Amino acid sequence: MSQTPLVLVDGSSYLYRAFHALPPLTTSTGKPTGAVKGVLNMLLSLRRQYPESPFAVVFDAKGPTFRDELFADYKSHRPPMPDDLRAQVEPLHASVRALGLPLLCVDGVEADDVIGTLARRCAALERDVVISTGDKDMAQLVCPHVTLVNTMTGSVLDVDGVKTKFGVGPELIIDFLALMGDKVDNIPGVPGVGEKTACGLLNGIEGGLRGLFDNLDQVAGLPIRGAKSLGTKLAEHRDAAFLSYELATIKLDVPLDVEVAALMPGEPQREALIGLYRELEFKNWLDELLREAKADGTAETSPAGGSIQAEAEYQTILEQADFDAWLAALQAVDSFAFDTETTSIDAQRAELVGVSFAIEAGKAAYVPLCHSYMGVPQQLDRDAVLAALKPLLEDEGKAKICQHGKYDINVLMHYGIEMRGLAFDTMLESYVLDATATRHDMDSLALKYLGRGTIRFEDIAGKGAKQLTFDQIAIEQAGPYAAEDADVTLRLHQALLGKLDATPSLKRVLDEIEMPLVPVLARIERTGALVDARLLGLQSQELGEKLVALEREAFDVAGEEFNLGSPKQLCAILYDKLGCPVLSKTSGGQPSTAESVLAELAERDYPLPKVIMQHRSLSKLKGTYTDKLPQQINPRTGRIHTSYHQAVTATGRLSSSDPNLQNIPIRTAEGRRIRQAFVAPQGYSLLAADYSQIELRIMAHLAQDQGLLHAFQNDLDVHRATAAEVFGVPLEEVSGDQRRSAKAINFGLIYGMSAFGLAKQINVGRGEAQAYIDRYFARYPGVLDYMERTRRQAAEQGYVETLFGRRLYLPEIHSKNGAMRKGAERTAINAPMQGTAADIIKRAMIAVDRWLLDSGQDARVILQVHDELVLEVRDDLIEPIRQAIVPLMSGAATLDVPLRVDTGVGRNWDEAH
Known part of the structure; x- marks a missing residue:
């Protein structure tokens, strides 16, 4: 029986690569964790591939090594380790040890030397070794028993692989590196010798570096560029080449007091990992760890961990007397937590299966109503239970606490119950407290704020195609799960409310904006929008024909047929066959075919990228909208019911899904035609009301810039006014191009656009773009003052606020990484504007909804997209409703400039917009 291979991981290499290659990740307190997570992901993946193998993770030790003695400037060009990376070294080491993985760190040598010694030892015994690294130096260790794997790129290098990749075999890699040198490690090499020259020298003259320098007279005859003078250059740098050889050589005889048998991983230390x-x-x-602990009976019992149920009393109600007792208890309290269990996450299609409630932490009950499986016990009558609960649920004075209460409101409406008195929603409490600290689902919140694991739906329903709907789950399992939902909701509310009360401005955002908006959004979702499926079908057919034509055009340009959706095939056509310049590469080192790259190639007049971009755009329209929207029409209502999400975006803006109506493109004729399919029923029209330039108006208010204030207060065309200032021309002489450039400047500065970005957008030189920006700030000094003031405030406070007190925390504002810090500063400048705009449209929705309900008008809001509301209005009421909602929307905030609301009317959304 053959032995399993020894797996050696170059931990230091992966730590650096994960830090620089992966998106930054921080905890809610700003502690950097992205590199730790990246390396641990790689280690866990590698362990799954080699579950029976001895395994060691090797790191560089602190302090100098023997190479520093050989060459004082070794690695001297490397900048100091970034603070955000340094902070992750110890947590990574601790996590590796807690996973039970042997960790090696030997003073005086590098990780490469430890790995090389162990690899050579095993190879001599004919035992296979797998070295996981991204370091090219390790290629010198490859032999019939030693293989390199790069888990970040998926590449594997054996002896033949090394020859293919580097042009020389493993036995010449040290010589190869000695000639080339290494700028990162400051190994000098021979100046001017790159990969091709080094390969040509070593393949042209036998004997490696020694043979090369013994036969320098033969260099001039080699088929190498500049061969005639190369021999002289090599002679001049002989000492540097041989020093480089020593520096590049991995030490194979490090004294190691460790045997391979001792490198078998141990059991993970669960308690340490949990911490x-x-x-x-x-x-x-x-x-996952908390669930494992609960499953085998070793769950933590300390307040900081363990499961909720370990310290709770849950009841599953199957008897009328028990229900009556709970009903009396609910009637006797001022507030209670409530939750529904249903057959679907789509509230418009879901059927109620049961309800749960809690009135004090640790005590909750579930009432199953419609479980249906073989052997299901007798349940209480659904209609009778709902009739008994209806007065409580509709009582405005009885405070309900829910998690994602909008869903429960919509589900109950199907059964004639209009839930009122939704006082708190824990999802929104968490979101208002800190939008970016965590996801706001119940499982995430329980872990963050209660330190507890919860039963996940997958735990009782299974996963994938065989996942059960809730009515198919045994009541014995469903009961504790559902009761826990109500219990956790109550506990979360108790934990979060105190934090919000400590910051009154955040509590006002919750009380005055987010909570009142919940029933408004529920009504909009329930109403839905009428869509003309026939029109979408025709457009799908036309798009299909255009896609076929574009495909043929792409084949003609490429000179062959290929799969336009295959990055690999497209890459081969663009770069290998057509010779397009490589502007960017993927993380795997392949030339990129990303949208931004194709756009730049198209700007350089390469025809195929332009065709591919058109094909992608139309294909997305067809697949996302014209094909899919008809399938999303609810058969019961004949309408599309999108879902609006209050707790997703960092700035407070609403998002939508199923379908996502925020991203329908409107700058193209094809995109606008999709809006034409959103229609009004017979006798009604669509009325669209849209805030005009709301973020620029908010900018004027925040910056208190006299030039911008004057433009908006006098209802000037602000882009034309900006163009007159920036380009130094009279207002009436501003050209269309100048206005477009000024518009790019106005909006670009809000989003932190650089001179480089502006230059690219308005097609001028970078210097000219910078001059425009400088002139803008000279004419509008208040804007520059606002930006500088906001940067300072963000750095001092760690957050920025909207006019209404909503906060966006910016943990990266103190990052030592310049790019991350600059990104946080741009966010700091933009977020108060975007966030205030989000607050204003939400306040407007609340005001408009309240007026529609109070007035009893035959009109309803059916869509909210960005800064726009779309209403379905009876034809004879268009004008009075227009006159009513414009002041309601413009009065949603009091700024030092007017909030202008533009309206339009039409038979479809495109006409109205």
């Missing part, structure tokens, strides 16, 4: 994952906020891994 680390909680500190690092690795939610999914922590959740």
